[in-house]
Amino acid sequence: MASLNLLVFVCLGYVAVLFLVAFGAERAAMRGQAAWLRSPMVYTLSLSIYCTAWTFYGAVGYAARSGMEYLTIYIGPSLMMIGWFWAVRKLVRIGRSQNITSIADLISSRYGKSTLLGVLVTGLAVVGTTPYIALQLQSVTLSVASFSVADATVRPLDDQNSTALWVAVGLAFFTVLFGTRNLDANERHHGVVMAIAVEAVVKLFALLAVGVFVVWGIGGGIGATMDRIDASSLGDWQVQPDRWMALSALSAAAFLCLPRMFQVLVVENEDERHLRTAAWAFPLYLLAMSLFVVPIAVVGLDLMPAGTNPDLFVLSVPLAEGRNGLALLSFLGGFSSATSMVIVASIALSTMVSNHIVMPIWLSRQQAGAMVSGDVRNIVILSRRFSIVGVLALGYLYYRISGGSTALAAIGLISFSGVAQFLPALIGGIFWRGANRVGALAGLVTGGLVWLWCLFLPSFGPDVVIPAGTMAEGPFGMGWLKPYALFGIPGLDPLVHGVFWSLSLNALVFVTASVFTFPTPLERLQGAQFVNVFDHTAPTRGWSGGMAQSEDLMIMAQRILGATEAQDLFRRAALDQGLEGYLPEPTPAFLLQLERELAGSVGAATAHAMIAQITGGANISVEDLLAVADETAQIMEHSSQLEAKSAELTRTARQLRTANEKLTALSVQKDAFLSQISHELRTPMTSIRAFSEILRDAEDLEGEAKAKYAGIIHGEAIRLTRLLDDLLDLSVLENGQVRMNIAPGRLSDFLDHAVAATGADRGKLRLHREGREDTVLVTDGDRLAQVFINLIANAQKYCDAPEPTLTIGARAVDGLLMIDFVDNGTGVAPDQQDMIFEKFARVGEQQAGGAGLGLAICREIMARLGGSITYLPGQQGAAFRVTLPLRDAMAAQ
Amino acid sequence: MDKTVLVIEDEPNIIEAISFILSRDGWRVATHSNGVDAVSAVGARKPDLVILDVMLPGRSGYDILRDLRAATETADLPVLMLTARGQTKDREMAESLGASRFMAKPFSNSEVLEAVRDLVRP
Incomplete structure (x- = not known):
């Protein structure tokens, strides 16, 4: 007989x-022998945990009440895994590349790390999940109760609340123990994942066992069971397309959005490739879970006395048939479903509460900054533990x-x-x-x-939160705000x-x-990083460092990541930078x-704020923006x-x-030039005028x-004439009006x-x-x-050596003829070498009678002749x- | 009267012409033909008047004039500036630096003589 004591004993066992x-998995993971932990099957x-006690027990009840509609709960996620595989994969990639810790973290992080x-x-997640946790507690309580009802030797459990309380306390203990061992969500909860994987096997096995017993043990085989189904009221069930579609879409959405699903799907994901396996294996699992739902419901309806809660058919049918062992297995299946959901949900919620509510508040109270305050690591863990207890409470x-209530x-x-x-x-x-924070x-x-208005508050029943009058007439007589008929469109199913x-x-x-x-x-x-995660998994958004003190960062990181991990991280970073020791630039x-490492522990927004406190660079600079420019097609285009x-x-x-x-x-x-010409003309004119006056007057x-x-x-x-000639010559040469008489000739002749x-x-x-x-x-030749x-x-005029000598040497190099004129005087001072070819540039003090145009003319001539x-x-x-x-010259030869 | 005129000019022919004109009028004429040490030449010879060319090798006549005006003993020394450029800009420059008279080349001999006489009044 399945006494209550036995039940308690089995549960504890x-x-x-x-x-x-869980403990073994943790140990194995710590020793690095976790290869088998990281198999895609464990992930799948x-x-x-999508299948909670609600699905384990409730699906049969659902089928008994609403026919095939229960399938929508399985169809949604299956469609998501198969049809929206790419979206799920993107989510996982983003989660991994950004060290996302929860769905709240993902959304906050995506929209500018908005607190x-x-x-x-x-x-919203807490409000949405709390009833769900209550549901699990209820299912366990009910299943225990159904045992006690069946067991006449034990007095009926009059205090179901104590069962629920003990279950809650036990779950809180387990979750705190295994859910907050590692602070860094990135390090993953190997123990918990392994435990829920085992629970997944238990609940599937239990449900299949009950199903097999019902079909072959009671129903008399597949054919007979099918006949029973046809005969039952389930056969008459009519499809309601709107409900069907809404429920499928809803469960698909929930599959992505439920905090616990996000936790196992994204946060606990070890390897993106596991998704490939999960994409087919998970729908298969769901199929197996739903396989015997209808037979159990039909047989339960046939067998059990009217008024029996169909939600507990899975348990009550074996009990009624006296199969206590099977009933116990079934109970364990339901227990598994409930516990695994509660464990993961409370881990996910506690992470969110701790990272997005507790830590920001705590951080803002620490005026001195994250660096000088106490051990953040302990505070984070403590806040998570309290959050877990709080969520379960x-x-x-x-x-x-x-x-x-049945509600x-x-x-x-x-x-x-x-x-x-x-x-x-x-x-x-x-x-x-284009999606942004405001949106x-x-x-x-x-x-x-x-x-809240249309679904949550009315769910408590009429007159609990929303008065019945308001339900019927709308608040303050505003009919268009009726919770079940917004905008005056009635007739829709409330859900x-x-x-x-x-x-x-x-x-x-x-x-x-x-x-x-x-x-x-x-x-x-x-936004660019999230949307284009597949194009550029390497992150680029940068802090403008420099102001940050590595030591301060180290102190902070030790408090969040733990001393060993932080030191290891810093040492590796320093090594990458080619530095010795523990302090990278x-x-x-x-x-x-x-x-990113910190974000894995305390969430993106908090990590960002913490680093900002130390580096002082809370704002993104234009430079940072430009650094990402090549990351984002749009910015790149704009920028280019x-x-x-x-x-x-x-x-x-x-x-x-x-x-x-x-x-x-x-x-x-x-x-x-004008000034020079004026000077060059007036100087000889002065002499001419002065002496002609002298000759005339004296x-x-x-x-x-x-x-x-x-x-x-x-x-x-x-001199004046020559100057005018030179000027004219230069002017003609410069204007390119001069005609060159090109003819072959020997260099020696010209010289x-x-x-x-x-x-x-x-x-x-x-x-x-x-x-x-x-x-x-x-x-x-003449010009040359x-x-x-x-x-x-020039050599005659300017060479100041006692025995002036001019060496003229000609040689051919690389198709060029070079004729060098080198004298043995003092030469031209370096600062004057550039300007000697300019007009009117004369070197030295002597007035050698030239106008300073000679070399300028030479330069022009050589340019005309194609040389220099x-x-x-x-x-x-x-x-x-x-x-x-x-x-x-060669060609002419 | 036996007054001394120092001609600071680099063009040999112009030096000769001015020397001829002034010495015939009874002036003692000294010459100097580069700009670098013109100021010290003025100090050494202590002339009654300086005829100063603007374009001198080594140093500009304007710089020399500025130095002369800055020194107390030559601050009031009459200076006749000669330039072959003769643009308004040059005249303004010379006047602002304190030239007593400005004359563009080519000059007429009588003008030079007149200016010298005018500037050195007993």
Whole structure:
């Protein structure tokens, strides 16, 4: 006989086994032998916490009451895993790359690490999950009660509340023990995951066992059972398309949005590839879970006396048949379903409460900053433990207040629709760059309010929260606000009505508000990272470091991550930077890495705030924005346009500046040139005028003096003429109006001509001629000789050596003929070497009679001839190199 | 009268012309032909008047004038500036620096003589 004592004993034994499993898994994980823990099957089985006691017991009850509609609860998630695999995968990738700790963290993180959003999502999640936890407590209590009813030897359990209390306390203990061992959610709860995987097997096995017993043990085989089903009222069941669709969509949404589902699906995910297995294995699991629901319901309806709670058929049918062992197994299955759900849900909720409510409050009270305050690690763990206890206490309270009424059964769907309010912000956040914080907040608030008004509050029953009059007439007589007929559209099923309006308005407000408001830079960055997570998994959003003190960061990190982990992290980062010791440079990359690690423990918003406290860089700089520019197609495009414009502007500005400089230089040059010409003309004119006046006025001049003065006049007149000739020559050359008489000729001939013209063969200057003077050039010989004359004359004039010598050497290099004129004087001072080719530039103090145009003319001539003339520095004397292209000459030969 | 004129000019022919004109009028003429040490030449010779060319090798006549005006003993020394540029800008420059008279080349001999006589009044 299944006495109550036995039941308690079995329960404790089962829990002990779970403890062992969890403990063993933790130990194995710690020793790094967790390969088998990380199998995709464990992941898939952990997803089965979707099937709670509500599904374990309730599905049969649901089928008994509403026919095949219970299937929608399984169809939604299956569709999600198969049809929306890519969306789930994206969610998992984002969760892993951003170290997301919960659904509240994901939404808060996506919308600029908004604390307000985190609080809102957490609040809604707590409100939505509490009834669900109460439901689990109720199911365990009811199942225990059904045993005691069947067991006549034991007095009926009059105090079901104590059962619920003990279950709650036990679960809290287990959850605190295994759920808060590791602070970093990223390190995952191996023990818990393993335990729920085992529970998943137990509940599936239990349900299948009951199913097999019902079909073959009672029903008499498949055929007979099918006949029974046809005969039962379930066969008459009519599909209600609106409810069917709404429920499927709702359960699909809940699959993503339920905090506990998010916990196992995203946070506890070890490897993205596990999703591939889960994509087919999880729907299969659900199929197996739903396989015998209808037979059990039908047989239960047939067998059990009218008025028996169909929710407990799974348990009561074996009991009624005297199969106590099977009943016990079935009880364990239900117990498993309930406990695993409560454990994971309370872990998920406690993480959210601790990270998004407790920590921000605690942090804001720590004026001195995260660094100097006490051990954050302990505070986080403590706040999580209290949160777990608090969540379970809330569940228990809800159970006590609702009095374990049958209304609880309906609360499952209402819970679903509550958390489904996250869906627009969640899906929008990972697929739509334009989604922003204002939109998410507005949508959530709108959806949450509609849900409260149309689904949650009425669920307590008439006159509990909302007076019956208001239900019928709307608040204050406003008919369009009737909870079951918003906007005066009656006739919808209350659930469909509530789901439709809450989600539609939520999505509408979310999109509208997002479109009409602007996101902050941080939101843009996060948005880009989330939406384009597959393109760039490497994060780029940066902290501008430098101000941050590595040591302060280290102190803070130790308090959050634990000393060993933090030191290890810092040492590795330092090593990566090529530094010894434990203190890396606070580079943006390191700060980002640190923030992500911290986010795994305390959530993105809190981690961000903590680092901001130390680094002082709470704001994202333009530089950071630009750093991400290449990450985001949109910003990149925009930026490249801006860059192009900016480059164009820069180019234009540069051109303008150059043009302006050129014009200014030209103007200065023109002034200088005019001034120079004036000087060069007036100087000889002065002498001419002065001496001609003397000759005219002074009658007593001697013949010798007269001749001398006339000579001066003559000389100056010649100088003037030459100057005018040179000016004219230069002007013609510069304007390109000069005609060159190109003809072949021998270099030696041109040099001979120049030497003869300057009289250098007879004067003081000694000439050395060497090299390839026999080269034939095709050029304007007269002009080339003019250049040579100038150079030889310069040497004659300026070479200040006691025995002035000019060496003229010609050689051919790389198709160029180079003729060097090197004398043995002091040469040209380095600062004057650039300007000697300018007009009127004269070196030295002597007035050698030239106008300073000679070299300028030479330069022009050489340019016309396709060559050049340059000053050769470092030749121990003045040295000029005349260069001519030789190719033409060769071709002419 | 035996007054001394110092001609600071680099063009040999112009030096000769001015020397001729002034010495015939009874002036003692000293010459100096570069800008670098022109100021010290003025100090050494203590002339009654300086004829100063603007374009001198080594140093500009304007700089020399500025130095002369800055020193107490030459602050009031009459200075006749000669320039071959003769643009308004040059005249203004010379006047602002305190030149006693400004004359553009080519000048007429009588003008020079007149200016010198005018500037050195007993």
